[in-house]
Amino acid sequence: MRNVKAIMGASDTYPFLLSTASPTRNQRRFALCVLAVLVGALLVTAPFARIQFSDTEILVPAYASAVLIIELITSVMLLALFSVQNSRAVLVLAIGYLFSGLMVVPWALTFPGAFTAFGLDAGMQATASIAALRRLGFPVFVLAYALLDDRDAQAPRFDNSVRRTILGSVAGVIAAACGLTWLITTSEEILPRFMTNMIVPTDLWRLVPVTAVVLYIAGLVALWRRRRSVLDLWLMVVLFTLLVELMLLSFAGAGIRLNLGWWAGRFYGLVCTSIVLLVLLSETVTLYARLARSILAERRARETRLTTMEAMSASIAHEINQPLASMVTNADAALRWLGRESPDIAEAKAALTYIVSDGHRAGSLIKSIGAMFKKGAQERVATDLNLLIDEVLRRGQGEARFGRVTIETDLDEGLPLVTCNPVQLQQVVSNLVSNAIDAMETVTKRPRILCVTSRLRETGDILVSVADTGTGIDPTHKDRIFDPFFTTKPDGMGMGLMCCLSIVESNGGRLWVSHNVPHGAIFHFTLPSHDDPIA
Numbered sequence: 001m002r003n004v005k006a007i008m009g010a011s012d013t014y015p016f017l018l019s020t021a022s023p024t025r026n027q028r029r030f031a032l033c034v035l036a037v038l039v040g041a042l043l044v045t046a047p048f049a050r051i052q053f054s055d056t057e058i059l060v061p062a063y064a065s066a067v068l069i070i071e072l073i074t075s076v077m078l079l080a081l082f083s084v085q086n087s088r089a090v091l092v093l094a095i096g097y098l099f100s101g102l103m104v105v106p107w108a109l110t111f112p113g114a115f116t117a118f119g120l121d122a123g124m125q126a127t128a129s130i131a132a133l134r135r136l137g138f139p140v141f142v143l144a145y146a147l148l149d150d151r152d153a154q155a156p157r158f159d160n161s162v163r164r165t166i167l168g169s170v171a172g173v174i175a176a177a178c179g180l181t182w183l184i185t186t187s188e189e190i191l192p193r194f195m196t197n198m199i200v201p202t203d204l205w206r207l208v209p210v211t212a213v214v215l216y217i218a219g220l221v222a223l224w225r226r227r228r229s230v231l232d233l234w235l236m237v238v239l240f241t242l243l244v245e246l247m248l249l250s251f252a253g254a255g256i257r258l259n260l261g262w263w264a265g266r267f268y269g270l271v272c273t274s275i276v277l278l279v280l281l282s283e284t285v286t287l288y289a290r291l292a293r294s295i296l297a298e299r300r301a302r303e304t305r306l307t308t309m310e311a312m313s314a315s316i317a318h319e320i321n322q323p324l325a326s327m328v329t330n331a332d333a334a335l336r337w338l339g340r341e342s343p344d345i346a347e348a349k350a351a352l353t354y355i356v357s358d359g360h361r362a363g364s365l366i367k368s369i370g371a372m373f374k375k376g377a378q379e380r381v382a383t384d385l386n387l388l389i390d391e392v393l394r395r396g397q398g399e400a401r402f403g404r405v406t407i408e409t410d411l412d413e414g415l416p417l418v419t420c421n422p423v424q425l426q427q428v429v430s431n432l433v434s435n436a437i438d439a440m441e442t443v444t445k446r447p448r449i450l451c452v453t454s455r456l457r458e459t460g461d462i463l464v465s466v467a468d469t470g471t472g473i474d475p476t477h478k479d480r481i482f483d484p485f486f487t488t489k490p491d492g493m494g495m496g497l498m499c500c501l502s503i504v505e506s507n508g509g510r511l512w513v514s515h516n517v518p519h520g521a522i523f524h525f526t527l528p529s530h531d532d533p534i535a
C-alpha cells in the first residue's frame with residue numbers, strides 16, 4: 001500500500017502556509033499596486049540618475065547593516081517554514097537569502113572609502129566581484145526554488161533529520177561565503193576587471209547586469225508558471241523590484257557608483273530585501289491569530305460537549321429514579337397484600353401490573369432521554385393530551401394520597417390532538433406534578449390542591465397548566481429554576497425542570513412559571529396542535 005501521507009501534497013497538509021496557500025484576489029491586487037508604485041518611482045528618479053552624490057563612510061555601512069539584518073531574519077523565518085513543511089524549495093530560498101545577507105558584509109567592508117579608515121581596502125576589483133556574486137547568486141537561488149517541484153515530497157517529519165539539514169545548510173553557506181570572501185580579497189590580480197577606477201565600471205561589467213536581467217526574467221517566468229502560493233507571488237514582486245533596481249543602477253545610472261541612480265538603486269534593493277520578510281511577518285501574525293481563534297473554538301466545543309454529557313448522565317439518573325421508586329413502593333405493597341393472613345391476590349396483581357408498566361416506562365425513558373439530546377431524532381405522533389394527563393395523574397395518585405393532596409382537573413373536552421413525543425410529554429407532566437406535590441409538603445394551614453387544566457388557545461396551540469397551593473417560587477430563584485443542577489431540595493438533582501424545558505421546546509412549545517393567587521405556583525406549557533402547519 002502506498003503511503004497516503006507521502007502522496008498528499010503540502011498544500012493538502014498545510015493549506016494555510018505562506019508557501020502553500022494560493023494568493024487571494026486581494027493579495028494579487030496588492031502585489032500589482034506595489035509594482036505600480038515601484039514603476040512610478042522609477043520614472044520619477046530615472047531623469048536625475050546621473051547626479052553625483054557621496055557620503056560613503058556613513059551610508060554604505062548603514063545600508064549594508066540594514067540588508068544584512070533583514071536578509072538574515074528572512075532566512076531564519078524561511079528555515080522555520082522549512083522545518084514545518086519540509087520543502088526543499090523553501091530550504092533553497094532560505095539559503096539564497098542567507099548567502100546574499102552574508103555576502104553584503106565583505107561588500108561593505110571592501111567598498112572604496114567606506115572602511116578605509118580601518119585599513120580595509122582589498123583592491124579595486126574586489127567589491128565589484130562580490131557585488132556580481134550577490135547580483136547573480138540570488139536569482140539563481142530563486143530560479144532553483146521555482147523549478148524544484150516538491151509538491152509530493154513533504155510528508156512532514158519533526159525529527160532530528162530536519163535540524164541536521166538546517167544546521168548543515170547554514171554551516172555550508174557560511175563556509176562558502178567565508179571561502180569566497182577570502183579568495184576574492186586575496187587574489188585581486190586574477191579577478192575580472194570590472195572597474196576602471198573607484199567609481200566608473202569597465203565595459204566588462206555590462207555583462208553582469210545583462211546576465212542578471214536574463215536570470216531575473218527566467219526566474220519570473222518560472223515563478224509565473226509555478227504560481228501556486230503567496231510566497232511565489234511575492235517572489236515575483238521581488239524579482240521585478242530587482243529588475244527596477246538594476247535599471248537605475250546599471251542602465252539609467254550607467255553603473256557609475258554614488259550617483260543618484262546608484263543610491264536610488266540601493267533604496268530599491270532595501271525595499272526588495274524587505275518584501276519577503278514583511279510578507280512572512282504579516283502571514284505569521286495572521287496565522288497566530290487564526291491559531292488562537294481555533295484553539296478557543298475547540299476548547300469551547302469541548303466544554304459544551306462535557307456539559308451536555310454531564311447533563312445527560314444526571315438527567316438519566318434523575319428520570320430513572322422515579323419509576324424505580326414507584327416499582328419499589330408497588331413491590332412492597334404487593335408483598336404486604338400477599339403476606340396477609342388471607343392474601344389479597346387482586347390487589348397484589350394490580351401492584352405487580354404497575355411494576356411491569358413502570359419497567360416499560362423506564363425503558364422508554366432511557367430511549368427518550370437519548371432522543372432528547374439527539375436533536376431532530378424524536379419520534380413525534382398525534383397525541384391526545386387529555387388522555388396523557390389522565391394517565392400521569394392516575395400514576396401519581398399514590399404519591400398524592402401520601403402527601404394528602406387533592407387532585408383537580410379542568411380538561412378542555414374539545415382539545416385537538418397535538419404532535420409530540422408522548423413518552424417525553426408524560427415525563428414533563430409527571431415532573432411538574434411531582435414538583436407541585438413536593439412544594440405542598442410543608443403546607444399545613446390551607447388545603448393542598450393540585451389543579452391541572454388544558455385549554456385550546458385562540459392562537460391555535462394548546463395550553464396546559466399545573467397549579468399548586470404550595471410554597472410558591474422564591475423570587476430570587478425564579479431565573480434559576482430551569483438551570484441544570486439547581487435545586488432547593490435536600491435529595492433533589494435540579495434536572496427535572498431543565499429536562500421539561502428542553503422537551504417542550506424541542507416539541508415546538510414554551511414552558512414558563514407564574515405565581516398562583518393567593519399561594520403557590522403555576523407551571524404552564526404550550527404545544528402546537530396537530531393541524532398547525534408549523535408542527
Ligand code: ADP
Nearest residue numbers: 435436439472481487488492493494495496497
Ligand atoms: P428538583 O426537583 O430535583 O429540585 P427541578 O429542576 O424539578 O429539580 O426543580 C428545581 C427547583 O425549582 C426545585 O428544587 C424547587 O426549588 C423549584 N420548584 C420546582 N417546582 C416548584 C413548585 N411547583 N413550587 C415551588 N418551587 C418549585
